[in-house]
Amino acid sequence: MNAVRPTTTRAELTAVIKKARNVMRKDPGLNGDADRIPQLSWLLFLKSLDDREKRGELLEDDYVPVLQHPYRWRDWAGPRAETPRTGEALITFVNSNLIPHLARVAGGGSRAAERDVVAQVFADVTNRMVSGYLLSELIEEVDRVNFNSSDDVHTMAHVYESMLKEMRDSAGDAGEFYTPRPVVRFMVDMLDPQVGETVMDPATGTGGFLVEAHEHVKEKVRTAADRERTRGRLRGFEKKPQPFLLCQMNLLLHDVYEPAVVRGNALVASLAEQRADGVDVVLTNPPFGGEEETSVAQGFPAGLRTSETSWLFLQAVMARIEQRRGRAAVVVPNSTLFATGVGATIKKKLLDGFDLHTVVRLPNGVFEPYTAIPSNLLFFEAGRPTGDVWFYELPTPEGRKKYTKTKPLRHEEFADLAAWWGEPGAGPERRKDRVENEHAWRVPLAQVVERGYDLDLRNPHQGDQTENRPVAEILDELVSVEEQILDLLRGLRDEVAR
Numbered sequence: 001m002n003a004v005r006p007t008t009t010r011a012e013l014t015a016v017i018k019k020a021r022n023v024m025r026k027d028p029g030l031n032g033d034a035d036r037i038p039q040l041s042w043l044l045f046l047k048s049l050d051d052r053e054k055r056g057e058l059l060e061d062d063y064v065p066v067l068q069h070p071y072r073w074r075d076w077a078g079p080r081a082e083t084p085r086t087g088e089a090l091i092t093f094v095n096s097n098l099i100p101h102l103a104r105v106a107g108g109g110s111r112a113a114e115r116d117v118v119a120q121v122f123a124d125v126t127n128r129m130v131s132g133y134l135l136s137e138l139i140e141e142v143d144r145v146n147f148n149s150s151d152d153v154h155t156m157a158h159v160y161e162s163m164l165k166e167m168r169d170s171a172g173d174a175g176e177f178y179t180p181r182p183v184v185r186f187m188v189d190m191l192d193p194q195v196g197e198t199v200m201d202p203a204t205g206t207g208g209f210l211v212e213a214h215e216h217v218k219e220k221v222r223t224a225a226d227r228e229r230t231r232g233r234l235r236g237f238e239k240k241p242q243p244f245l246l247c248q249m250n251l252l253l254h255d256v257y258e259p260a261v262v263r264g265n266a267l268v269a270s271l272a273e274q275r276a277d278g279v280d281v282v283l284t285n286p287p288f289g290g291e292e293e294t295s296v297a298q299g300f301p302a303g304l305r306t307s308e309t310s311w312l313f314l315q316a317v318m319a320r321i322e323q324r325r326g327r328a329a330v331v332v333p334n335s336t337l338f339a340t341g342v343g344a345t346i347k348k349k350l351l352d353g354f355d356l357h358t359v360v361r362l363p364n365g366v367f368e369p370y371t372a373i374p375s376n377l378l379f380f381e382a383g384r385p386t387g388d389v390w391f392y393e394l395p396t397p398e399g400r401k402k403y404t405k406t407k408p409l410r411h412e413e414f415a416d417l418a419a420w421w422g423e424p425g426a427g428p429e430r431r432k433d434r435v436e437n438e439h440a441w442r443v444p445l446a447q448v449v450e451r452g453y454d455l456d457l458r459n460p461h462q463g464d465q466t467e468n469r470p471v472a473e474i475l476d477e478l479v480s481v482e483e484q485i486l487d488l489l490r491g492l493r494d495e496v497a498r
Contacts (some may be wrong), residue, residue: 008099013145017159021143027058029130040163042125042248043142044156046073046474048252051117052290052346065264068116071138078143088138088282094127094135113258120263121248124241146218157253162248164206175179175334179208179331180366182411187283187377188212192424195220196229197280202316204236207247209283210261215474224320234259235279267296267312274310274319283318288373304349306342307393310335315346318354318382325383327426334374335486338456347453351386351445357431359389360457361445365403372479381426390431392417393442393459 024036049066050073056063069075075082076093085093106112106119117244129135146152164178191215193199201209212301214234234256238244244263251259269277291307298305304315310332317328336343337359350356360377367375380386394417396402403409420440423430436442438461448455 002450009052009481010151013152013155014159015143017156020138023130023137023141023498027129027131027134028126032244033163035128037163037167038125038143038245039128040138042121042164043077043139044120044145044160045245045249047142048146048147048249049390050074050462055148064110066118067102069097069104071145077139078494079140080143082362085132087132090136090139092252097128099125100425104277117248117258117329121245123263125245125425131352136468139275153253153255154203157250159252163482164208165251167461169280177435178206178409181208181212182409183362183366184208184212184283184333185287185411186414186418187331188216189418190379190424191281191283191327191329191426193281195226196233198233198235199281199283200235200279200320202237202282202320203284203313204209204261204284205243206248207210207236207259207261207287209285210234210236210247210256210259211250213281213283214251214254214256217232222455232258232260236261237264239263239265257405265296267309267316268299269300271301271315271319274316274323277320278323278326280324281318282317282326282328282330284313285329286310288333288375304342304346311339311343311346313457314350318350318380321382322353322380325381327381328379330378332376332378334376334379336454336455337376337456340452344453346453350380351448351453354380354382354387355384355428356380356386356389357428358421359391361391361459363394363403363409366409368403368405384428385444388445389443390434390454391457391459393462395439405474 010478021036022038024030028178030036030039047139051066053063053072054074057065065072072081072412074080076085076098078084084487097438101288102118102122103125104119106116108115129138131138145156147156161181165181167178174268193216195217199210199213199217199218201207204210214230217230217233221230234251236247236259238247238261241263247261248259251261266274287309292309292312294307297307297312300306300312300315306312314330314332316337317330320326321328331435339347358377358379360379362375363373365375367373394413399411400407416439420434420437422433434440434442439459441457443457
């Protein structure tokens with residue numbers, strides 16, 4: 001085969017990725033983007049690692065590589081490989097030698113952290129392609145990407161994010177890995193993480209919050225000392241192998257080479273351990289409606305135990321920011337606002353020990369097609385109890401009742417809310433100039449307490465909108481009512497189980 005030159009233009013790189021995806025569509029072992037994108041991701045991961053290793057070897061005489069011969073990309077992959085393979089020989093090498101070896105490279109030496117990342121990524125990686133010839137074609141396309149070219153990396157990052165969105169739009173389990181970028185960006189902008197602050201997402205998924213926080217902080221870097229203070233400041237947990245792989249690739253494409261993202265369950269540690277291992281900022285969209293194993297719930301204090309994942313994550317977030325007087329933004333379903341029983345007890349703990357200063361009520365359809373459940377954003381800070389709670393109901397564009405997959409939420413639609421918010425960051429003094437309007441209203445804490453910690457409050461500035469309501473809107477409300485009933489039943493179950 002002829003040698004392949006590095007990609008030099010964005011158009012060429014986009015064409016390379018398009019061709020790579022077309023190659024994967026021919027292989028019978030890959031079923032949809034949920035298979036194809038992880039397959040492409042682990043190959044891109046190894047190519048990016050090898051490009052960085054080559055750069056390190058050129059710049060440092062005593063450079064210690066993460067991978068050794070014959071497992072480096074340059075040794076086995078692509079037409080320029082030392083030992084090029086194709087067909088059955090390639091499948092055998094990848095399945096029986098390469099992936100098992102990569103899963104065992106953890107620990108030891110000066111590059112221990114990066115070795116651990118490689119081992120965690122490949123612990124659950126499976127080559128799903130069955131044709132060694134198609135795999136060879138795919139590898140040849142990946143080999144065209146030059147990860148030492150800032151233009152290639154920048155373009156690849158955008159292409160990769162678009163692929164993650166396509167995974168979300170294809171629904172199924174992949175949907176839980178993706179939070180719409182406008183929501184992520186707004187949450188990050190309002191918390192305004194600073195240089196030197198530690199940012200965590202305990203339900204990392206594909207790393208959208210960490211990537212956006214990294215980009216946000218990078219804009220504030222002015223000196224070499226600032227840059228050094230950003231190292232190791234991104235933390236996360238992801239217990240599922242596929243999103244963990246996608247997250248690592250996403251972070252690499254945004255120049256985050258040593259993220260402290262752990263392959264595991266953030267809820268396993270006790271609240272005391274999480275409190276002691278605190279952070280400055282938490283941004284997260286924990287799973288809706290999931291249930292944890294009984295052993296996980298037993299690690300939480302009596303009276304606060306529940307099997308419902310979203311409640312356990314909310315407690316974990318509170319613990320993570322408590323000691324550092326940090327701040328958090330969390331996506332929650334409507335059921336969190338109106339829940340009774342254990343849910344009400346957790347909300348009391350939140351209001352008593354933290355300042356729940358803002359609840360943003362998102363319009364219907366923001367998270368479709370993954371879920372139609374109405375969602376909200378909770379913004380709270382440690383260090384003082386809640387006074388008044390501000391609510392802001394984000395409206396849909398004029399003439400529309402909800403968002404859809406083909407007409408999603410756009411970042412510009414947060415502009416009025418961002419302008420109303422006040423100066424981003426921490427502290428009530430930044431929000432002192434807020435005023436009520438047709439979308440915003442303030443609720444005294446006493447009113448929330450009187451309602452039994454029910455935060456499912458309607459906008460008082462909106463009149464009766466029951467006439468001529470669309471069928472879809474009525475059905476959404478019925479779903480919400482069913483969610484309330486289900487939450488009551490869960491509360492009763494938890495009370496009986498205590």
